[in-house]
Amino acid sequence: MDRLISRRDLEFLLYEVLDVEALTQRERYRDHSRETFKDTLDVAYRIAVEHFATHNKKNDQEEPWFDGERVHTNPEVKAALEAYRQAGLFAATHDYALGGIQLPYVIATACGALFKAANIATASFALLTAGNANVLRKYGSPAQQKKYLLPQLEGRFFGTMCLSEPHAGSSLTDLLTRAEPQADGTYRLNGSKMWISGGDHEIAENIVHLVLAKIPGGPPGVKGISLFIVPKYLVHDDGRLGPRNGVRVAGLNHKMGYRGIPNCLLSLEDAVGELVGAPHQGLSYMFTMMNEARIGVGMGAMALAYTGYLHALEYAQTRTQGRRMHDKNPASPAVPIIQHPDVRRMLIMQKAYAEGCLHLCLYAARLVDEERTAPTPEAAEQARLLLEVLTPVVKGWSSELGIRANELAIQVHGGYGYTRDYNVEQFYRDNRLNAIHEGTNGIQALDLLARKVGMQEGLGFRLWAQEVERTIQASRDTHALRPYAEALEQALKTTAQVTQQLLNKAAQGEVERAFANSFAYLELFGTVTLAWLWLEQARKALGKEGAFYRGKLEAARYFFLYELDKVPLLAERLMRLDDVFLYPEQDWLTTD
Amino acid sequence: MDRLISRRDLEFLLYEVLDVEALTQRERYRDHSRETFKDTLDVAYRIAVEHFATHNKKNDQEEPWFDGERVHTNPEVKAALEAYRQAGLFAATHDYALGGIQLPYVIATACGALFKAANIATASFALLTAGNANVLRKYGSPAQQKKYLLPQLEGRFFGTMCLSEPHAGSSLTDLLTRAEPQADGTYRLNGSKMWISGGDHEIAENIVHLVLAKIPGGPPGVKGISLFIVPKYLVHDDGRLGPRNGVRVAGLNHKMGYRGIPNCLLSLEDAVGELVGAPHQGLSYMFTMMNEARIGVGMGAMALAYTGYLHALEYAQTRTQGRRMHDKNPASPAVPIIQHPDVRRMLIMQKAYAEGCLHLCLYAARLVDEERTAPTPEAAEQARLLLEVLTPVVKGWSSELGIRANELAIQVHGGYGYTRDYNVEQFYRDNRLNAIHEGTNGIQALDLLARKVGMQEGLGFRLWAQEVERTIQASRDTHALRPYAEALEQALKTTAQVTQQLLNKAAQGEVERAFANSFAYLELFGTVTLAWLWLEQARKALGKEGAFYRGKLEAARYFFLYELDKVPLLAERLMRLDDVFLYPEQDWLTTD
Structure with missing residues (x-):
C-alpha cells in the first residue's frame, strides 16, 4: 500500500463536493475535462510513488551537507525532480504561451499534495520554484520573465x-x-x-x-x-x-x-x-508569493497528516493486541487494535483532521482558479477576498491539526511508532516545521483577527459567513443533517458576535487586549470552518451507498460532537478580554 | 544559566507547600533535616549540571550501537553514573543496613527530576536500577538480595x-x-x-x-x-x-x-x-516496579517540560523582535518577545504545566514516604490507595502536558527552536516517548477509569476527593481565593457525578460504552487534579512578597481561567455515552 492520500477521497472532494469539473466551462480551461484531470493526477501519483516516496527516509537520514564550496543533496532528489520536470509539472498551471497547459490550480494543488505526502522535502524544491515563478509572472518585466521565469517553468532554474x-x-x-x-x-x-x-x-x-x-x-x-x-x-x-x-x-x-x-x-x-x-513596493509583491507559500504550508501539513493517518489505519487493521473489554477469556484470539475504542478514537480524529484539511486546502486552491477565471470582476474580487481571509486558516489551522494527527499516528503504533523503522515519527518531525515557517501560527492568528476579518469593513468576514450560511441552508431541511445545521448556525452566530466585540475593542484603542487571545480566535475560526466543510462533505455523502460515504458521515458526526462543541468555551475566553497574557508593568515570570 | 529546574521552586514546593520537613519527625527519617535535604539536592544539582547535562546532546547525536557482540555507549554516560554512584545516590532511599542513608523518597524524587532535566537517557540507567532494586528489596529472598540487590545499591550492577x-x-x-x-x-x-x-x-x-x-x-x-x-x-x-x-x-x-x-x-x-x-505471582510483583516506573515517567515528562520552559523563558527575555501593537514607529527599538501576548501565553502555559506537574510528581512521591512511615496502618493504607489512583494521572497527564509544553518551547524559539543548535527540539523528541512507554496513555486512562477510581467500592476516588475538598475548605474563606475554591468545588462535584454514571453503566454490563471515552476521563481528572494543586500553591503564595509568589498566583489564575474551564465540556462528552468510538458491525474506516 502506498498510503499517500486516498485517490478515492481526492475524487470525492474534487468532483462530488467542489464540482471542479465546472471549471472546464471557463475559457481558460476549455481544453480540459475530467479525463485530463485524471491523467494528470495519475502521472503525479505514479511519480510521487516511484520517485518521491522511495527516498523520503534516505533524505531524512542523510541530510544535505556543505563542503565549504558546494551544497550536496542525495542524487535521488535530482532524479525525482527530473521526473517531475519531464512530466511538465513545473509549468502546468501557466499559459500555453509560457509553455504551460493551463491546468486549474486546484488540480495542481491536488498533485502537490501527493508529492508532499510522499516526500515533503523534495517536493518543496518544486513548490518554492512555482511560487517564485508566480511573482515573476505577475510583476517581472518582459526581459526578466524571459531570463528568469521561463527557465523556471522549464524546470531548469529553481x-x-x-x-x-x-x-x-x-x-x-x-x-x-x-x-x-x-x-x-x-x-x-x-x-x-x-x-x-x-x-x-x-x-x-x-x-x-x-x-x-x-x-x-x-x-x-x-x-x-x-x-x-x-x-x-x-x-x-x-x-x-x-x-x-x-x-x-x-x-x-x-x-x-x-x-x-x-x-x-x-x-x-x-x-x-x-x-x-x-x-x-517589495512587500506587496512578496505577499503574492507568501500567500501562495502559506497555502502550500497548510497543504504540506495536511499531506503529512493524511499519509500518517493511512499508515496508522493500516497498522491498526493488521496489528493484533488484546481482546475486547467484554471478553475475559485469555485463550480467545487477540483482535486487531482498530477494535479498541481508544485506538478508534485516535483514528477518527486523524481522519477528521486530514480529510477536513484536504477539503479546506482544495477549497482555497479552487478560489485561486475562481479569482483567475470568474465570469465577472466582482466575483473574482470576492474570491480574492475570501482567499485572503482563509489563507491564515489554511496555513495555521492545518498545521496545528496536522501535528496533532501525526502525534496520534505515532500513538496508534505504540513503541514501534517511536522508532525509525516505521515512517510516522518522521512525518511528525517534518510536520513540526509547518507551524513555524512562512509566518508562525501566532502571526497567522494575528493576521486573521487583526487584519483579515476586519478587511473592507468586515466584508472578508461576511463573505466567509455567507459561504457557511449557504451550507447551513442547504442542509437544514434534511432530517439527518438538521442538528448539524442548527449547531453550525449557532456557532456562526457566536463567531460573528465575538469578531464584532474584538474589533470594536480594538477600534476603541485597546489593541493589545483585543488581540491578546488571537490564537484562541484562530482555534474558533478554524473549528467553525472545518465544521462547515464537514457538513458539506456529509451533505454530498448522504444517501449514497457504501462504506466510503458512511465513513464521511461518521467523521462529520465526530467533528460536530467532539470539535465544534468547543465553540462556546472559546467564545467565552475571547469575550472575557482578560489581561492574563498582557505584559505587566513589573514582570513576575521569574524562576528565582 | 543551567535551566534545569528552578531550585527556588523546588524549595517552595517541598517546604512551603508539601511540608516535607515534617517527615523528619518520623522514626525512619529522624537523622534528616532540611539541611541534609539541601546538601543532597546541592550534590545532585552539581552532578546533574557537571556530568549529565554536558553530554545530553552528544547522547542524542551519537547513539548507542551494537557491534554484534557488545553494545557501545558514550564514555560520558559511564562517567556520569560513576559520579552518581560515588555520591551514594543508588542506595540513598534504602535502609542503613543496606548501605543507604534513609533519604525520604520525595527528596530522592526531586534529585531524580534534576538528573532527568539534565539528561533523561543517562538518568534512566539509574532510575531503572532503582526500580529493579525495590522489587528485590520487597520480594527477593535473602540470598537473592545478597547476590542481586546489594550490588545494585552499590551501583556495580544495573x-x-x-x-x-x-x-x-x-x-x-x-x-x-x-x-x-x-x-x-x-x-x-x-x-x-x-x-x-x-x-x-x-x-x-x-x-x-x-x-x-x-x-x-x-x-x-x-x-x-x-x-x-x-x-x-x-x-x-x-x-x-x-x-x-x-x-x-x-x-x-x-x-x-x-x-x-x-x-x-x-x-x-x-x-x-x-x-x-x-x-x-509475577505480575503483582512487577506492578511494584511498574508503578514506580510510571511515576518516574511522569517525572521525566515534567522534567523535560520544565527545562524546556526555562530555555524558552530565557530566550523570550533576551530575543528582541518587533514592537508592541500600539507602537507604529518603525524606528523605535525592538522589544524582547516576552512582551508579545502570544509569546507570553505560550510561556504561561508552560509554567502552569511544568510547575503544576512538578507539584503532582512530588505529591505522589511524598505519598510513597507516607505509605512507608505513616503513624498508623490505616494512614499508610490510605496513602497507598491514593497513590494507586494518582499513578495513571502522574504518568498519563504529565506526559500529555509535557509534550504540549515542549511543543510550545519550540514555538517560542521560532525557526531556531527547530534546529539542533538549540536544545528544545531534543526535549520534544525525548518527551514523545513518555506518552508511550510503561503503558501507553490510552492504557493509563483505562487504568484510571476502569480500575482505580472504582477500587474498594470507590474508596480510591473518595480519598482523592477528600484531599481536593480539604484545599477547597482551606481556601474558601480567603477573599482572593474564593472564586477558585468555588470553581473547584463545582468541578469536583461534576467529576464525582461523571465517575458515578460511568461506573454504573459499566456495572450494568455496557463496559465498552462506559469506558470508550476513558481518555477524556483522564483529561477531566488530570485537569481537576492540577487545578487542586494550583490552588494549593496559590494558597501558600498568597500574601508573600516578591515576583516569585506573584508568578504563582498568576499561573493559578491562568489555570483556573484557561484549563479548568474545560470541565463542563469534558463532562458532557463523557455523560453522553455515545457510540462514536465503538467498533461497528461493518467498519466504514476505509479509504477506497
Missing part, C-alpha cells in the same frame, strides 16, 4: 524566497540588507538572509533568489522594502549563464525534520540584483 | 525490567516466554523481550534483568505469569561473576529521541533464571 535575516524573522520592518543602485540600472546587495530553503544546491542549472532589501534613502519600516532578483549565476540577455554572483552559503541549518532540502544562511556580498517592479 | 515481547506490548496475557524448572531449583528461560531499556551495555559489571515468563502448566493469561531474575553474567553465591548467561541482544531499536540509553530486543536462549517469590 527559485527561492529570501525574506528573513538572522535578527529579523517575523519582523520584516527591521531588515538590514541594503541594495545600492548602480549606473547600469542594477543594484548591489549586501546583507545576510536566514532560513532560505533550497538556498543552494547543484540540482538546477541556476537558482533565482527573490530578495527583500532596502534601497538607502527610502522610507523607514516595511514601506522602504524593495524586491530584487538575485541569481546564483548571472544570466546574459541571451540566456547564457555568466559568472557566479555574490551569494554565498554561510552555513546550513540542521533541523529536527524536513531535512531533505538544505536550509541556508546566505551571505550577499556585492551581489548583483535586478529590481522587480517599482522601488519600495 | 537493573532492567523485561515485560513486553514483539507481539505483546500492552497485552501481557499473551506473553510467550517460557521458564522450565530445573532439578537444581533454577529455571531455563526461552523467548524474546522487546523494548528493553538498558538491556545491554558495558557500563556496569553486570545487568540484572527482571523477566516475566510463564511456567508450563500454569494458569492461562496473566494469572500464569511468574517473575524471574536473569543476570547477564551468572553470579556465584560468593558474589563472584560466572560465565555469560543466555541473554543476547538480537538488535537495538532506533528511536526518534531518548537515544542515549540503548533499547534492545533481547533473546533468551536457555537463560538461567531464579524465580522471585511464588510462582504465578
Whole structure:
C-alpha cells in the first residue's frame, strides 16, 4: 500500500463536493475535462510513488551537507525532480504561451499534495520554484520573465524566497540588507538572509533568489522594502549563464525534520540584483508569493497528516493486541487494535483532521482558479477576498491539526511508532516545521483577527459567513443533517458576535487586549470552518451507498460532537478580554 | 544559566507547600533535616549540571550501537553514573543496613527530576536500577538480595525490567516466554523481550534483568505469569561473576529521541533464571516496579517540560523582535518577545504545566514516604490507595502536558527552536516517548477509569476527593481565593457525578460504552487534579512578597481561567455515552 492520500477521497472532494469539473466551462480551461484531470493526477501519483516516496527516509537520514564550496543533496532528489520536470509539472498551471497547459490550480494543488505526502522535502524544491515563478509572472518585466521565469517553468532554474535575516524573522520592518543602485540600472546587495530553503544546491542549472532589501534613502519600516532578483549565476540577455554572483552559503541549518532540502544562511556580498517592479513596493509583491507559500504550508501539513493517518489505519487493521473489554477469556484470539475504542478514537480524529484539511486546502486552491477565471470582476474580487481571509486558516489551522494527527499516528503504533523503522515519527518531525515557517501560527492568528476579518469593513468576514450560511441552508431541511445545521448556525452566530466585540475593542484603542487571545480566535475560526466543510462533505455523502460515504458521515458526526462543541468555551475566553497574557508593568515570570 | 529546574521552586514546593520537613519527625527519617535535604539536592544539582547535562546532546547525536557482540555507549554516560554512584545516590532511599542513608523518597524524587532535566537517557540507567532494586528489596529472598540487590545499591550492577515481547506490548496475557524448572531449583528461560531499556551495555559489571515468563502448566493469561531474575553474567553465591548467561541482544531499536540509553530486543536462549517469590505471582510483583516506573515517567515528562520552559523563558527575555501593537514607529527599538501576548501565553502555559506537574510528581512521591512511615496502618493504607489512583494521572497527564509544553518551547524559539543548535527540539523528541512507554496513555486512562477510581467500592476516588475538598475548605474563606475554591468545588462535584454514571453503566454490563471515552476521563481528572494543586500553591503564595509568589498566583489564575474551564465540556462528552468510538458491525474506516 502506498498510503499517500486516498485517490478515492481526492475524487470525492474534487468532483462530488467542489464540482471542479465546472471549471472546464471557463475559457481558460476549455481544453480540459475530467479525463485530463485524471491523467494528470495519475502521472503525479505514479511519480510521487516511484520517485518521491522511495527516498523520503534516505533524505531524512542523510541530510544535505556543505563542503565549504558546494551544497550536496542525495542524487535521488535530482532524479525525482527530473521526473517531475519531464512530466511538465513545473509549468502546468501557466499559459500555453509560457509553455504551460493551463491546468486549474486546484488540480495542481491536488498533485502537490501527493508529492508532499510522499516526500515533503523534495517536493518543496518544486513548490518554492512555482511560487517564485508566480511573482515573476505577475510583476517581472518582459526581459526578466524571459531570463528568469521561463527557465523556471522549464524546470531548469529553481527559485527561492529570501525574506528573513538572522535578527529579523517575523519582523520584516527591521531588515538590514541594503541594495545600492548602480549606473547600469542594477543594484548591489549586501546583507545576510536566514532560513532560505533550497538556498543552494547543484540540482538546477541556476537558482533565482527573490530578495527583500532596502534601497538607502527610502522610507523607514516595511514601506522602504524593495524586491530584487538575485541569481546564483548571472544570466546574459541571451540566456547564457555568466559568472557566479555574490551569494554565498554561510552555513546550513540542521533541523529536527524536513531535512531533505538544505536550509541556508546566505551571505550577499556585492551581489548583483535586478529590481522587480517599482522601488519600495517589495512587500506587496512578496505577499503574492507568501500567500501562495502559506497555502502550500497548510497543504504540506495536511499531506503529512493524511499519509500518517493511512499508515496508522493500516497498522491498526493488521496489528493484533488484546481482546475486547467484554471478553475475559485469555485463550480467545487477540483482535486487531482498530477494535479498541481508544485506538478508534485516535483514528477518527486523524481522519477528521486530514480529510477536513484536504477539503479546506482544495477549497482555497479552487478560489485561486475562481479569482483567475470568474465570469465577472466582482466575483473574482470576492474570491480574492475570501482567499485572503482563509489563507491564515489554511496555513495555521492545518498545521496545528496536522501535528496533532501525526502525534496520534505515532500513538496508534505504540513503541514501534517511536522508532525509525516505521515512517510516522518522521512525518511528525517534518510536520513540526509547518507551524513555524512562512509566518508562525501566532502571526497567522494575528493576521486573521487583526487584519483579515476586519478587511473592507468586515466584508472578508461576511463573505466567509455567507459561504457557511449557504451550507447551513442547504442542509437544514434534511432530517439527518438538521442538528448539524442548527449547531453550525449557532456557532456562526457566536463567531460573528465575538469578531464584532474584538474589533470594536480594538477600534476603541485597546489593541493589545483585543488581540491578546488571537490564537484562541484562530482555534474558533478554524473549528467553525472545518465544521462547515464537514457538513458539506456529509451533505454530498448522504444517501449514497457504501462504506466510503458512511465513513464521511461518521467523521462529520465526530467533528460536530467532539470539535465544534468547543465553540462556546472559546467564545467565552475571547469575550472575557482578560489581561492574563498582557505584559505587566513589573514582570513576575521569574524562576528565582 | 543551567535551566534545569528552578531550585527556588523546588524549595517552595517541598517546604512551603508539601511540608516535607515534617517527615523528619518520623522514626525512619529522624537523622534528616532540611539541611541534609539541601546538601543532597546541592550534590545532585552539581552532578546533574557537571556530568549529565554536558553530554545530553552528544547522547542524542551519537547513539548507542551494537557491534554484534557488545553494545557501545558514550564514555560520558559511564562517567556520569560513576559520579552518581560515588555520591551514594543508588542506595540513598534504602535502609542503613543496606548501605543507604534513609533519604525520604520525595527528596530522592526531586534529585531524580534534576538528573532527568539534565539528561533523561543517562538518568534512566539509574532510575531503572532503582526500580529493579525495590522489587528485590520487597520480594527477593535473602540470598537473592545478597547476590542481586546489594550490588545494585552499590551501583556495580544495573537493573532492567523485561515485560513486553514483539507481539505483546500492552497485552501481557499473551506473553510467550517460557521458564522450565530445573532439578537444581533454577529455571531455563526461552523467548524474546522487546523494548528493553538498558538491556545491554558495558557500563556496569553486570545487568540484572527482571523477566516475566510463564511456567508450563500454569494458569492461562496473566494469572500464569511468574517473575524471574536473569543476570547477564551468572553470579556465584560468593558474589563472584560466572560465565555469560543466555541473554543476547538480537538488535537495538532506533528511536526518534531518548537515544542515549540503548533499547534492545533481547533473546533468551536457555537463560538461567531464579524465580522471585511464588510462582504465578509475577505480575503483582512487577506492578511494584511498574508503578514506580510510571511515576518516574511522569517525572521525566515534567522534567523535560520544565527545562524546556526555562530555555524558552530565557530566550523570550533576551530575543528582541518587533514592537508592541500600539507602537507604529518603525524606528523605535525592538522589544524582547516576552512582551508579545502570544509569546507570553505560550510561556504561561508552560509554567502552569511544568510547575503544576512538578507539584503532582512530588505529591505522589511524598505519598510513597507516607505509605512507608505513616503513624498508623490505616494512614499508610490510605496513602497507598491514593497513590494507586494518582499513578495513571502522574504518568498519563504529565506526559500529555509535557509534550504540549515542549511543543510550545519550540514555538517560542521560532525557526531556531527547530534546529539542533538549540536544545528544545531534543526535549520534544525525548518527551514523545513518555506518552508511550510503561503503558501507553490510552492504557493509563483505562487504568484510571476502569480500575482505580472504582477500587474498594470507590474508596480510591473518595480519598482523592477528600484531599481536593480539604484545599477547597482551606481556601474558601480567603477573599482572593474564593472564586477558585468555588470553581473547584463545582468541578469536583461534576467529576464525582461523571465517575458515578460511568461506573454504573459499566456495572450494568455496557463496559465498552462506559469506558470508550476513558481518555477524556483522564483529561477531566488530570485537569481537576492540577487545578487542586494550583490552588494549593496559590494558597501558600498568597500574601508573600516578591515576583516569585506573584508568578504563582498568576499561573493559578491562568489555570483556573484557561484549563479548568474545560470541565463542563469534558463532562458532557463523557455523560453522553455515545457510540462514536465503538467498533461497528461493518467498519466504514476505509479509504477506497
